[in-house]
Amino acid sequence: MILLITCALGVHADDSIKVSASDLKALIERVERLERKDSLSQEMGTAVYSQESKVESQKSKVESQESKDNSRKSKVERRGRFTIGGYGEITAKHCFYSNNYLRYGKNPEKYAGDHYGEFDLPHVVINMGYDFGYGWSMGTEIEFEHGGTESAIEIEEEEGGEYEGEIERGGEVALEQFWLQKKFNRYAILRAGMQVIPVGGLNAHHESTEYFGVYRNEGEFTIIPSTWHEVALTFMGSSPKGWHYQVMFLPGLDSDRFNRKNWVKPGAGSPYEFKLANVFAGAARVDYTGVKGLRLSLSGYCGNSFRNTLSKSNSELDASTYKDVKGTVSIGSFDFAYNDYGLIIRGSATYGHLSDAAAITQYNIAMRKGSVSSKQWVASDALAAGVEIGYDFLSLSNNAKVNRHKLYLFGRYDYYDSMFRYDNKPTDMYSWCGRHRAAVGINYFPIKQVGVKAEFSY
Secondary structure, three states: OOHHHHHHHHHHHHOOOOOHHHHHHHHHHHHHHHHHHEEEEEEEEHHHHHEEEHHHHHHHHHHHHHHHHHHHHHHHHHHOOOOEEEOEEEEEEEEOOOOOOOOOOOHHHHHHOOOOOEOOOOOOOEEEEEEEEOOOOEEEEEEEOOOEEEEEEEEHHHHHOOOEEEEEEEOEEEEEEEHHHHHHHHEEEEEEEEEOOOHHHHHHHOOOOOOOOOHHHHHHHHOOOOOOOEEEEEEEEEEEOEEEEEEEEEOOOHHHHHHHEOOHHHOOOOOOOOOOOOOOEEEEEEEOOOOOOOEEEEEEEEEEEOOOOOOOOOOOHHHHHHHHOOOEEEEEEEEEEEOOOOEEEEEEEEEEEEEEEEHHHHHHHHEEOOOOOOOOOOOOOEEEEEEEEEEEEEOOOOOOOHHOOEHHHEEEEEEEEEEOOOOOOOOOOOOHEEEEEEEEEEEEEEEEEEEEEEEEEE
């Protein structure tokens, strides 16, 4: 009211309108009555407005924080949609024994003084992923083993200018993973495609910074596929209390390619342009990480393997002999890891059983000459167990700069036997398949992702 009066007086000041003292006094009294009348409502209104102002202020802060979070999340999503990574190994070794396959045969003294060396790139892996949003994502992994392959067509001048194909480098290139995934929540994730079968400690943790040795652990690497990858359907998830699980449906192994040295390992994958699925299998894994620095894991596989092939033996599946043969492969494994206070301990134990091993041996030996079968005896049971312990001696230093580096001294022991038990063989001619291996060495990590390793093994 005072502002309005002032404005009115200001507007009409130039007109020299005269206002008497009594009129002005009456106007002021009226204004005072109106102010007293509105005083209470103004105070209540002020209190309500003050409360509303606080609510609006708090709401504004929340909205501002949400806006910042959404902006940050949007930036993260934009940056994190495409990912690329990988790992690789560069190795050199010298072996104080012969590389002749007959070195443990009838005349081992013939090869007693032999030795040989190798330089190699065992695994170089590139993996890529893409997050489509709404829980959908995909992943790929391409592996170059032993440097990949090189071949070329050349004109041989010393052979009359003939065109000749040559292999420049022997190796392998494989698409190890290609999958599509839908994440509903942390408890339920569905994945389909080529993926790693996480049976055993090595398949689940096969990157070179996850074991001390220069090469992958010999036991599991010998008797079961590694890195084992198949086209599969997987349901997996995890809980806030440290439990993680995977359940998988996949095609079975191929018993045609089982052999004495590697048990069922060669039966994974396929020598053909597709993976045969005449029989099926299941795999599962459970990990517990609820204790700081500790991981405990159980994994297993079960599936039939007989008749999962295009080939047939010369007996053409004699109904009376092979009618009930299934070749069920059962594998159970326990592995663990502890990493704290500068100490790392890792270990695993894997046991496998093959039903109808004697019948499968008989069937494989009778395979045609051009078949994919190795035509060898195969065991009914195989096993592998190993443990490694390493300590970071740089963790004893109080120098923060030194503590950023890691220097582990480690020891490892393995026992494995690809012919632990076998049927219908009168002599113990496969005792060489049971092996003990001991190793000592160092791992130096100048940064977390780079390791320099050296070991001596017997």
